[in-house]
Amino acid sequence: MRAYNFCAGPAALPTAVLEKAQQEMLDWQGKGLSIMEMSHRSNDYVAVAEKAEADLRTLMNIPENYKVLFLQGGASLQFSAIPLNLLGKNNKADYIHTGIWSEKALKEAKRYGDINIVEAGTLIDGKHAITEQSTWNLSDNAAYVHYADNETIGGLQFAAVPEVNAPLVCDFSSSILSAPLDVSKFGLIYAGAQKNIGPAGLTIVIIRDDLLDQAKPEIPSILKYGDQAKNGSMVNTPATYAWYLSGLVFEWLLEQGGVDAIYKINQDKAKLLYGYIDSSDFYNNPIAIANRSMMNVPFTLADEALEKTFLKEAEQNHLLNLAGHRSVGGMRASIYNAVPLEGVQALVNFMDDFAKRHG
Numbered sequence: 137m138r139a140y141n142f143c144a145g146p147a148a149l150p151t152a153v154l155e156k157a158q159q160e161m162l163d164w165q166g167k168g169l170s171i172m173e174m175s176h177r178s179n180d181y182v183a184v185a186e187k188a189e190a191d192l193r194t195l196m197n198i199p200e201n202y203k204v205l206f207l208q209g210g211a212s213l214q215f216s217a218i219p220l221n222l223l224g225k226n227n228k229a230d231y232i233h234t235g236i237w238s239e240k241a242l243k244e245a246k247r248y249g250d251i252n253i254v255e256a257g258t259l260i261d262g263k264h265a266i267t268e269q270s271t272w273n274l275s276d277n278a279a280y281v282h283y284a285d286n287e288t289i290g291g292l293q294f295a296a297v298p299e300v301n302a303p304l305v306c307d308f309s310s311s312i313l314s315a316p317l318d319v320s321k322f323g324l325i326y327a328g329a330q331k332n333i334g335p336a337g338l339t340i341v342i343i344r345d346d347l348l349d350q351a352k353p354e355i356p357s358i359l360k361y362g363d364q365a366k367n368g369s370m371v372n373t374p375a376t377y378a379w380y381l382s383g384l385v386f387e388w389l390l391e392q393g394g395v396d397a398i399y400k401i402n403q404d405k406a407k408l409l410y411g412y413i414d415s416s417d418f419y420n421n422p423i424a425i426a427n428r429s430m431m432n433v434p435f436t437l438a439d440e441a442l443e444k445t446f447l448k449e450a451e452q453n454h455l456l457n458l459a460g461h462r463s464v465g466g467m468r469a470s471i472y473n474a475v476p477l478e479g480v481q482a483l484v485n486f487m488d489d490f491a492k493r494h495g
């Protein structure tokens with residue numbers, strides 16, 4: 137049987153998508169070979185790649201003046217690619233710091249330019265929160281403003297898109313496609329695929345046309361957004377299988393009714409899990425309500441000594457990968473698009489039973 141997988145990444149994929157991939161594995165659409173064995177320049181593969189892009193454009197309602205790139209190197213390579221492409225002549229950018237991922241991004245950026253760090257994390261009544269935008273020390277001549285929509289490790293998410301004058305650049309690795317988004321508010325959106333899209337190895341970059349050709353001339357062609365855009369993300373061999381499989385996920389999402397429909401389910405899932413945690417004296421979530429992540433739900437047990445037992449029993453109940461990130465400990469349930477409401481219900485039932493037996 138397939139278990140419910142709460143892994144933060146690489147994460148759960150829809151069973152229907154894996155079944156389709158399995159069915160096509162040896163003989164893709166009667167062509168006598170696997171899609172993995174196909175040239176990325178073949179008409180068949182290019183059609184698959186273009187269909188994936190078209191479906192993502194539909195799902196996210198991406199305006200025509202944006203390019204969609206299917207790159208490699210993970211979100212982490214974008215931590216460098218973004219400053220190398222976008223810092224431009226004034227070489228200044230604002231980075232909003234809310235947790236571990238936004239910190240990794242700003243540390244890379246500091247190697248290339250004059251980075252103004254906006255500390256936006258705070259504690260409200262002992263709970264982690266993001267400060268009001270009116271308190272941020274944004275600069276007036278930044279080439280761009282960077283933030284991470286959802287801090288996957290902390291479980292801290294922006295309640296709204298910040299309003300800034302410079303182009304807005306956002307790491308959506310763990311929240312892309314989870315809720316409706318107005319792409320036109322951004323200069324650049326990026327996301328590693330392995331959380332809410334597809335397998336590891338693929339990174340999506342959605343970039344406004346006017347930002348394409350500002351790269352420092354000496355950087356590798358593979359890292360230049362303009363070069364990748366001109367070459368259909370095929371400056372070199374792309375991650376063909378991950379791209380194909382992500383395309384199947386986009387088709388699956390469209391069949392579910394698109395982002396609006398999955399958003400409703402995601403809201404129900406989050407409400408169920410946070411609601412249960414809040415109703416319990418045994419479990420605690422450390423995030424202020426307004427900034428709770430819809431995708432990654434960290435929680436602690438009343439007694440830390442029970443963590444190992446909790447994880448072991450959860451696994452016996454086919455509830456996998458609930459340990460928190462190694463840097464913070466505790467528990468974390470990642471409830472991405474591919475985790476169904478029934479999975480969250482099974483988790484809540486287990487948590488309740490565990491608390492009754494051990495509380």
Ligand SMILES: *Cc1c(COP(=O)(O)O)cnc(C)c1O
Pocket residue numbers: 145209210211212213237284286287288307308309310328329331
């Ligand atoms: C997972 C994650 C990353 C790192 O992604 P890689 O693809 O492993 O480089 C960056 N940012 C956020 C918000 C993440 O969740």
